Amino acid sequence: MNAAPVKHHIIQGEYLVLDDENAVISTILGSCVSACMHDPGLGLGGMNHFLLPGEGGREGLQYGAYAMELLINGMLSRGARRDRLQAKLFGGGRLLRGLTDIGRKNGEFAERFLKDEGIPCLGSSLGGDHARRIIFSPASGRVRQQKLVDIDQNRVFESESKPKRPNVSSGDIELFGG
Template structure:
């Protein structure tokens, strides 16, 4: 039997695959990962976002790969491009921890955003492990929609990296 191909999903990324031996992995602190899958055609994808939305008053050009509002649309569009039907999509949500009690509750805001976004898109959430104070490692087999989530040392969660927005747009994202 061929080996599993593990693909790490980093902050600001979204990937989709129908490969039966593909596994997406990520480690989350306050970030949130959304795992989507279409059980009928066995395709799935994962994103990993740092912040829910740009601050009030931001311009449209300020929407980059670190924001959930961008990565959720990107993931859904990639799923549709791979033949998924929006009505069949199922979701898993992970992350959204508040690792440092003295800081803003970014994890809580990210988790609330992800739940509200999926509800507004009428995508069913079949499992969620959000909040708390522990980092998580998530391994997702997209073709089957199978997920393993476990807590890990908070030191393993990636440090939030600053936005490195390109000077020009890299492509279009269709907002529903």
């Protein structure tokens, strides 16, 4: 019988790279985006969690590029090969109507980044009007997504403004296989 997985939670602005088969990395996303990156040849994976500041102008884009660079460099420094990297993207929701759809800009940035950098995107769940919980198994590359439908979306929105761990309930589970 396998031991319960060791859970690591990351918040906005953080990233984590692990190769522990018994570990998962989780995060809660509203309009933020997470890239789950995996090197299948090494059984190594990493996740980041970022939000482009401002209206997504050049300086905001540079912040996003830096968030992606930290994750990629974290993978490469642990022995990953750039030509083996695979990614999955999550988040970029629009939780509150009437505000600028920064979530869409976050998602579009992440998709464009992967395309420009030649990193295959094996799957994504971007956009929508709900928050998500993402649970990533870094060793296998498998991702579970829970749509968070029964929570106060304002709380996730506020948590992305002031990073902290929101207290949420969960909806259905969706699998993104490794």
